[in-house]
Amino acid sequence: MKGLLLKDYYMTVKYCRMLILMVLIFAAVSAVSNSIFLISYPFIIAGVLPVSLYAYDEKSGWCSYADAMPYSRAQQVSAKYISALVFICLVMLICTVGKALTGDSFIEDFSLLVMLCGTGLLSAAVLLPFVLKFGSEKGRWAYYAVIIIACVIAAAVFDTGSAVASELTGTAAACILAGCVLLFGLSWLLSIKIYEKREL
Amino acid sequence: MNAIEIKNLSKTYGEFKLDDLSLCLPQGCIMGLVGENGAGKSTTIKLILDMIQRDSGTISVLGRDNKDNFRLTKEDIGVVLDSVGFPECLNARQLNRIMKSSYKNWDEAQFFGYLNKLNVPDGKAFKEFSRGMKMKLGIAAAMSHGARLLILDEATSGLDPVARDEVLDMFSEFTRDEKNSVLISSHIVSDLEKICDYIAFIHRGRLMLCEEKDVLLEEYGIVNCRPEELGRIPEGAVIGRRESAYGVRAIVRRCAALGMQISPVTLEELFVFMVKEA
Numbered sequence: 001m002k003g004l005l006l007k008d009y010y011m012t013v014k015y016c017r018m019l020i021l022m023v024l025i026f027a028a029v030s031a032v033s034n035s036i037f038l039i040s041y042p043f044i045i046a047g048v049l050p051v052s053l054y055a056y057d058e059k060s061g062w063c064s065y066a067d068a069m070p071y072s073r074a075q076q077v078s079a080k081y082i083s084a085l086v087f088i089c090l091v092m093l094i095c096t097v098g099k100a101l102t103g104d105s106f107i108e109d110f111s112l113l114v115m116l117c118g119t120g121l122l123s124a125a126v127l128l129p130f131v132l133k134f135g136s137e138k139g140r141w142a143y144y145a146v147i148i149i150a151c152v153i154a155a156a157v158f159d160t161g162s163a164v165a166s167e168l169t170g171t172a173a174a175c176i177l178a179g180c181v182l183l184f185g186l187s188w189l190l191s192i193k194i195y196e197k198r199e200l
Numbered sequence: 201m202n203a204i205e206i207k208n209l210s211k212t213y214g215e216f217k218l219d220d221l222s223l224c225l226p227q228g229c230i231m232g233l234v235g236e237n238g239a240g241k242s243t244t245i246k247l248i249l250d251m252i253q254r255d256s257g258t259i260s261v262l263g264r265d266n267k268d269n270f271r272l273t274k275e276d277i278g279v280v281l282d283s284v285g286f287p288e289c290l291n292a293r294q295l296n297r298i299m300k301s302s303y304k305n306w307d308e309a310q311f312f313g314y315l316n317k318l319n320v321p322d323g324k325a326f327k328e329f330s331r332g333m334k335m336k337l338g339i340a341a342a343m344s345h346g347a348r349l350l351i352l353d354e355a356t357s358g359l360d361p362v363a364r365d366e367v368l369d370m371f372s373e374f375t376r377d378e379k380n381s382v383l384i385s386s387h388i389v390s391d392l393e394k395i396c397d398y399i400a401f402i403h404r405g406r407l408m409l410c411e412e413k414d415v416l417l418e419e420y421g422i423v424n425c426r427p428e429e430l431g432r433i434p435e436g437a438v439i440g441r442r443e444s445a446y447g448v449r450a451i452v453r454r455c456a457a458l459g460m461q462i463s464p465v466t467l468e469e470l471f472v473f474m475v476k477e478a
Contacts, residue, residue, distance in 0.1 A: 002301040002302075003298045003299065003300075003301035003302030004302075006297060006298050006301055007287065007290075007298045010287075010289070010290055010294050010298075011287055011289060011290075014289035014290075015289060056287060057287070060283075060285060060286065060287045060288055061281065061283035061284065061285035062285050062286065062287055063285075064246075064251060064281055064283065064285055065279070065281060065283075065284070065285025065286065066285075067249070067251050068249050068251070068274065068277070068279035068281065068351075069274060069302050069303075070271050070272070070274040070275045070302065070303060070304075071271065071274075071302070072271045075271075197253070199246075199251065199252040199253060200246070200251045200252070
């Protein structure tokens with residue numbers, strides 16, 4: 001699967017520069033302004049980045065080519081989920097460094113970190129099965145729906161979310177994270193099943 | 201052993217049906233898959249590569265069923281698809297690294313050797329490549345991981361005549377090792393006539409014939425005659441005809457036209473006449 005991940009890395013660097021720039025800007029602004037809405041956005045982008053990569057794969061015909069290479073369908077799907085995890089971890093790292101530079105620390109606010117990671121994981125978990133089933137053209141409606149719903153939730157909940165996040169106990173936050181990870185895992189398995197039946 | 205063995209393969213796509221297709225590509229041979237647009241060539245190739253699900257039938261590739269751990273078999277198959285399929289932002293050096301991480305037997309030196317031979321730049325992004333250049337790159341990649349079988353879907357389209365000649369020589373050279381085989385689909389029948397040992401002709405989802413090329417060319421010929429002369433040849437021996445004010449030009453079985461002047465037929469003429477008659 002290393003070849004598929006390497007290909008995604010090259011494509012991310014080439015095609016997703018603007019998205020990476022947006023992640024950095026949002027992370028920097030949120031570190032200064034302490035806005036949870038702004039800081040949640042890079043996590044959502046990290047979750048949906050593999051969907052953009054898949055759209056490029058479809059456009060170039062890579063989906064069919066990769067299927068002729070010595071990769072199973074499960075590996076082709078897994079590459080996208082692993083990419084999502086890597087992107088979310090990178091955003092987490094960038095935001096943590098940003099916070100640390102402004103004197104704040106995510107480590108002190110474990111609950112907030114959990115909610116942000118959960119947002120990224122859920123974005124990928126919801127979108128990828130749709131896109132892998134219907135293709136990026138039809139799946140983009142799910143893409144828009146996730147972005148809009150995530151932004152509405154972030155705006156509605158997270159504006160008062162500092163209090164919500166800080167009131168969460170460590171156990172509750174860990175349960176939320178476990179739930180998100182579970183949904184991400186189920187989505188991963190579902191996508192493999194879907195993609196194994198897809199005609200390329 | 202047969203490199204590809206297809207038995208009673210069927211697949212329905214809306215109104216299109218690939219119907220009960222059976223063919224064998226013996227190891228060490230090149231088979232040309234000929235047919236019009238939409239005849240079922242790409243569908244057949246996709247079914248062989250298990251990219252789409254068959255309705256019925258069996259497909260064996262390099263002696264193994266293509267539903268049986270096909271990932272391992274694909275190490276031994278070099279593929280060039282109609283769309284080539286490389287991401288536009290990459291260049292050949294990056295592609296080399298991806299392939300190196302994907303195929304156990306990837307031969308970097310061979311890959312760059314082919315690029316050099318085919319005049320493909322290794323530092324230029326593919327979006328700047330012409331279709332022909334992309335095809336050359338696809339061919340170089342397909343032939344650089346020790347494949348035993350090449351499956352090529354319209355791999356010579358977009359190539360200039362010189363490059364086509366060079367590439368066809370590469371395919372012929374590849375099958376000098378009797379363990380290696382090639383399945384190639386093309387609209388350019390003259391290309392297939394140059395290199396193929398077998399010809400499979402698909403028309404509207406049905407296999408019209410699958411025969412050794414030399415047998416086909418020996419069996420059929422062209423007669424130019426008057427309509428009443430053609431009438432003396434049994435109907436079943438006339439493959440196709442074209443009438444004009446000057447007479448009839450027809451493709452016939454040589455054995456049924458004894459005594460008539462018969463000129464050699466090309467594969468292209470044979471298929472054009474067959475399609476029009478079908």
